[in-house]
Amino acid sequence: MKIALLGYGKMGQVIERIALERGHEIVLKKDEFNTYEGLETADVAIDFSVPMAAVDNISHSFRAKVPVVSGTTGWLEHYDEMIALCKDQNGGFISSSNFSLGVNIFFELNNYLAKMMSTLDSYNVSMEEIHHIHKLDAPSGTAISLAKGVIENSNYTKWTLDEAKENEIHIEAVRLDEVPGTHTVNYNSDVDSIEIKHTAHTREGFAFGAVVAAEWLAGKQGVYTMKDVLNIK
Numbered sequence: 001m002k003i004a005l006l007g008y009g010k011m012g013q014v015i016e017r018i019a020l021e022r023g024h025e026i027v028l029k030k031d032e033f034n035t036y037e038g039l040e041t042a043d044v045a046i047d048f049s050v051p052m053a054a055v056d057n058i059s060h061s062f063r064a065k066v067p068v069v070s071g072t073t074g075w076l077e078h079y080d081e082m083i084a085l086c087k088d089q090n091g092g093f094i095s096s097s098n099f100s101l102g103v104n105i106f107f108e109l110n111n112y113l114a115k116m117m118s119t120l121d122s123y124n125v126s127m128e129e130i131h132h133i134h135k136l137d138a139p140s141g142t143a144i145s146l147a148k149g150v151i152e153n154s155n156y157t158k159w160t161l162d163e164a165k166e167n168e169i170h171i172e173a174v175r176l177d178e179v180p181g182t183h184t185v186n187y188n189s190d191v192d193s194i195e196i197k198h199t200a201h202t203r204e205g206f207a208f209g210a211v212v213a214a215e216w217l218a219g220k221q222g223v224y225t226m227k228d229v230l231n232i233k
Helices: 010-021 051-063 076-088 101-117 141-152 204-217 226-230
Strands: 002-006 025-030 044-047 068-070 092-095 124-131 158-160 168-175 181-188 193-200 222-224
Touching: 002 010, 002 051, 010 025, 010 204, 044 051, 044 204, 051 068, 051 076, 068 204, 076 092, 076 222, 092 204, 092 226, 101 141, 101 181, 101 193, 101 204, 101 226, 124 141, 141 158, 141 168, 141 181, 204 226
Parallel strands: 002 025, 002 044, 044 068, 068 092, 092 222, 124 168, 158 168
Antiparallel strands: 124 181, 181 193
């Protein structure tokens, strides 16, 4: 499979290594200093860039008839626009706040726990996410996805980085050293606490999941999620 890497920072370089180990070919390594030359020859594009570049990367790919796996966060105010372009160009698209296979299982666990806790008014939910100091957005896309999962399965209505009011989920965003990503969901009451937590040890899991998603998406049209890739019902 021929892959275009849109964004060639630390994550892009790990994705490149894993893709080559799995027998794939890299036909473009796009950064701020080069063009999209070679994009049209790719079977799939993997976008791990920065928020201000993601929309251009995704748009160029759809117009080149190349399906896109995007793990960039912080650009989702343009998500509906990109979905419309994907459909207009008969493209293929998977966008996820986190491609780690373990995190996507964690998402499902979070949803299930939220349903179980939704009738227990004595518990308040809060979240903490810890990432490396180079991360540009806060809270992380993964934390937002976790908060949305709780909101969809409970009486909570929104998340906030500030002090939480009634029916709000407080997210504590911490930037520390070179931490790849730690996410914790807490349910606290006067008598006890329940906590679920995912800790990434390296970037390998995110990169591996992105390559697996690209392998799955190549040759397909439509808008999909990691649930489709993992066959989670």
